[in-house]
Structures are given as structure tokens and as C-alpha cells.
Amino acid sequence: MSLFQYEYMQLALVSALIIGLTAPALGIYLVQRRLALIGDGIGHVALTGVGAGLLFQTSPVIMAVIAATIGAIVIELIRERGRTSGDLALALLFYGGIAGGVVLVGLSDSTSANLNAYLFGALSTASRTDVVTIAVLGTAVLLAMIGLRPALFAISHDEEYARVSGLPVRALNVLLAITTAITVTIAMRAVGVLLISALMVVPVATAQQVTRGFRSTMAAAMALGLFAGGAGIWMAALADTAPGASVVVVAIASFVVITLLAVGWRRIRRTRPQPAPVAEPPEVVLDGA
Amino acid sequence: MTPDVITVTNGVVGYDGRPVLRDVSLTVAAGEVVAVLGANGSGKSTLIRAILGLVPLSAGTVALFDRPIRRFRQWHRVGYVPQRLGAGSGVPATVAEVVAAGRLARRGILRPPGRADREAVAEALRAVGLADRAKDPVTTLSGGQQQRTLIARALAGRPEVLILDEPTAGVDAVSQEAFAGALRDFTAGGGTVLLVAHELGPLRPLINRAIVVHQGFVVHDGPVPEPAGHHAAPDHDHVHPHGPEEPAGLWSAP
Numbered sequence: 001m002s003l004f005q006y007e008y009m010q011l012a013l014v015s016a017l018i019i020g021l022t023a024p025a026l027g028i029y030l031v032q033r034r035l036a037l038i039g040d041g042i043g044h045v046a047l048t049g050v051g052a053g054l055l056f057q058t059s060p061v062i063m064a065v066i067a068a069t070i071g072a073i074v075i076e077l078i079r080e081r082g083r084t085s086g087d088l089a090l091a092l093l094f095y096g097g098i099a100g101g102v103v104l105v106g107l108s109d110s111t112s113a114n115l116n117a118y119l120f121g122a123l124s125t126a127s128r129t130d131v132v133t134i135a136v137l138g139t140a141v142l143l144a145m146i147g148l149r150p151a152l153f154a155i156s157h158d159e160e161y162a163r164v165s166g167l168p169v170r171a172l173n174v175l176l177a178i179t180t181a182i183t184v185t186i187a188m189r190a191v192g193v194l195l196i197s198a199l200m201v202v203p204v205a206t207a208q209q210v211t212r213g214f215r216s217t218m219a220a221a222m223a224l225g226l227f228a229g230g231a232g233i234w235m236a237a238l239a240d241t242a243p244g245a246s247v248v249v250v251a252i253a254s255f256v257v258i259t260l261l262a263v264g265w266r267r268i269r270r271t272r273p274q275p276a277p278v279a280e281p282p283e284v285v286l287d288g289a
Numbered sequence: 290m291t292p293d294v295i296t297v298t299n300g301v302v303g304y305d306g307r308p309v310l311r312d313v314s315l316t317v318a319a320g321e322v323v324a325v326l327g328a329n330g331s332g333k334s335t336l337i338r339a340i341l342g343l344v345p346l347s348a349g350t351v352a353l354f355d356r357p358i359r360r361f362r363q364w365h366r367v368g369y370v371p372q373r374l375g376a377g378s379g380v381p382a383t384v385a386e387v388v389a390a391g392r393l394a395r396r397g398i399l400r401p402p403g404r405a406d407r408e409a410v411a412e413a414l415r416a417v418g419l420a421d422r423a424k425d426p427v428t429t430l431s432g433g434q435q436q437r438t439l440i441a442r443a444l445a446g447r448p449e450v451l452i453l454d455e456p457t458a459g460v461d462a463v464s465q466e467a468f469a470g471a472l473r474d475f476t477a478g479g480g481t482v483l484l485v486a487h488e489l490g491p492l493r494p495l496i497n498r499a500i501v502v503h504q505g506f507v508v509h510d511g512p513v514p515e516p517a518g519h520h521a522a523p524d525h526d527h528v529h530p531h532g533p534e535e536p537a538g539l540w541s542a543p
Contacts, residue, residue, distance in 0.1 A: 031380055032380040147399075150393055150398070154393055157382060158371070161369060161371060161390065163343065165390070165391075166394050167393060167398060204380065208379060212381055212426045214383070214386050215386065
């Protein structure tokens, strides 16, 4: 008898698969601009939104989206200024976010179990409405990330060049900030605030061990995210572990296995005879030449 | 009269109150190949960045194709080649993917790339002699080959003017030759070029006119001057530590 006959497990599986696919599609741009941990920071800010939602008895998820979006735009503005104090400003935002969240949750009559659900994820309590929200927002983010890939690649790879190409750089940066906030918020249900960045970054880190181009890295990272989502939920069902943490454990295990395989493969290739590299002509006149 | 491609009128740029360009005026007409020369710290790279709108002017005006820079929108007419590839991130990208970014100015961000885009990318890679490296990660290329990737990116957009910032600095001889060849083809097709250089090398025969910037002023605008001082020595190798400004007279006006 499979655990997946229960609706809550099916819903958990569907959510994990959507998030597994979406988070790396966005994360690759964050990794490319060396903002790998930004998802983590925005997650902290989202927690204040959750606290406000619980306190005022409104939807914590919607409040989290609002708080995370504001946080993401503030971070983007700080980044754009490019001042050294940006580092400290980010730290203030992150710790302010998580502390604000914990205080607000405490003020509301919620139990600590409720806070834990947002810190570590509570996929098995996801309702049909939650899953529909995750599906709609996740699809929107995914379409934006894939549809705007050339432009987002350009701004992440060389922002000045993108500016001289006449791209709406600021609008695209803000779009990236908002989609990060949305992804963080929907992923919060699945893996929790403390593990969000893992799903955005680890599949990308794994993929780039074996890929050569940006597009192939993106595709491989999405496949790995999908695999981690599915296998993680299956493992959680089988071993009765926390779903969010299980998904992340699978993602990290894939990273370790694939990195070891890639290193081994490169070793093997190196011991095999190689064709002589094609050298460019020497830049000096050689004797007898 | 040929239309002006680039016009700078009494341009002033300062960073944190320290003036870098004090009063610079220049025009580049269609079809010209103009070199901006000057020592390290003379303000020549800042001039290029101001022309592209990457650095704001504190006084004066910049116009591209007779339009003030603030209202200029036809960026597909401009091909920019920066000094080097932006600090590479961990995410791999192929040479063709980097060059394809040059098509965005023409295509816009919403339209997916089509056959014309792929052809333009392939042609630009051929023009710089990197057609066989299209699928390689750009980080596996030598410095000179990366520089050629950047000129291919600019050429892929089929611009009317190329603006290049130190395109040959620290580039091996083979790449310099490939670079000069690509530039020759571009100018033969009627293209306009403005390039910043420290040393012209194989580009020298292509240049129509030189503008020498010194301490934020244009001190020479005319034929390419002969290098002065130790730069004139045939065995002079360009090693420039980030030290104090070089003595005046390096590119001094004749």
C-alpha cells in the first residue's frame, strides 16, 4: 500500500515538484550574479510578514509575499547603489526580518508549532487552496524565467553591456527581485524559511559540475530540482522524516554524488592519451624556422 | 556633409567631487575611425563611459546620432566592447551564448531568438576567428580569445558604430591580428569606430584620427602622434603598475 493514496501526500508531492522545478530556474540567475544567499535573506524578511499575518488574522502567505517583495526591492536598491555599507544594510534587513517575525508570532496566540511550520516547512499540512496558489505562482515565475532568459542572462552576466544594449535593466532587476520574493514565499510552505536557499542554489551548483553552457545548466538544474522534490517527498513518506529537510538532503546528496562522479570522470579522461592541443603559432621567430 | 555619430560638447565628469574630465569636446563623423589616446588616469576610459551614458556628465552634453544621450533609444546602432568580460560567475556560459546577448538590442527582450539571430551570431564568430569555439565555455578561452568574444558580441547586433575600451590591452599577437582584421572588415562596410587605446599596435593603419586626452582635457585632435619617451623604444613592453600618473608628454602634441 502506498502512502501516496492519501490526498495530503499527493498534494505535498505536487507542491514539491513545482517548487523543485521553479526554484533552480530562478536560482541560476542569483548564482550568476553572486547573490546565492539572497533567497535566504528574503526568507527572513518574509517571516515578518508571516508574523504580521498571524497577528492580524489575515492570510500569512499573502502578508509574507508583501513583506518579501518589499524586502527584495529594498535589497535591489541597496545593491544598485553598490556601496560597501550594502553588506551591513543587508545584515540589518535579514536579522530584523527574522526577529520581527518571531516577536510578531509570539504576540499572536499561535503556538510555536505554527512558527516551526514556516521555519522548516509543513508540506503535509498543505491544503488544496495552498497547492493551487503554489501552482499558479510557480508557473508564473517559471514562465518569466524561461521566457526572458536571454534578457535575464544578459543583465546577470554583464549589467553594463545590457544597459548599453538599451535593455530595461532596472525593470528586469526589480522583476527578478519580485519573482525571488514570490518563489521564497511559496517555497516556505515546502522547505521552510531556513532551507529555501538550498533549493534555489544546490541544484545549480550540482548542474554546473557537468554542463558547459548556461542553457544546459538551467535545464539540468531544473531536472535535478524536480528529482530532489519527488525523491525527497518519497523518502519522507517512507522514512517518516520532515518533507522539507528530506528534499534538501536529497539535493545535497545529488551534489556530492555528481561532483564525485565528475571528478572521477575527469581523472579517467586525463589518464587516457589526449590529442595534442592545437597551439596558436609562436610569437617569436624560431631558429631554423 | 556626413552626419555626426558622436558629439561631446564641453563635457565634464567628476567622481566624488574630483574632476576626471574637465572640458572635453569632440565629434566623430560617420565612417571615421578615431582613437582616443592617453596615459593611465588621463580620463580616456571615463570619456567612453560618459559617451555611452554609463557615467553621468556634471556639465556639457553628449549626443549619439544627433540625439541627446538621455533621449537616445536606438541602441541597436551602437556596439560596445568593454575592456574585459565582467567578473565571471560560477555559472558556465558558452561563447555563442555570450555573443547572442549582442542581438538583444535589435530584437528586444520579449521575442525569442530566431534564425536571423543565429546567423548573425555565427557570422560574428567567423569574423573574429572563433567559429570553432562557439560551444566551448567562455572561461576556457585565453584572454585574447575572450576579448574577441566581446567584439563578436558587439558585431552580432550589426551596429553602425563600434565603441571599444582598450580592446588590445594584454592581448596576444594572434588575437590582436584577428581583432584588427575584424575591425578592418567593419570599417570597409562603412562602420564608424571610436576606440580607447594605450598602444595602437596592428590597429595603427586603420586609424584616421587621434584624440589625446591628458588630465581631463583634449590636448590633441588630428593625425596619430608619434609615441614619446620610453614608449618609443622598440623593445618597450607595456607593464603599467597602478602607480602615480605617468609624466606629461607621453602622447604629447607635436
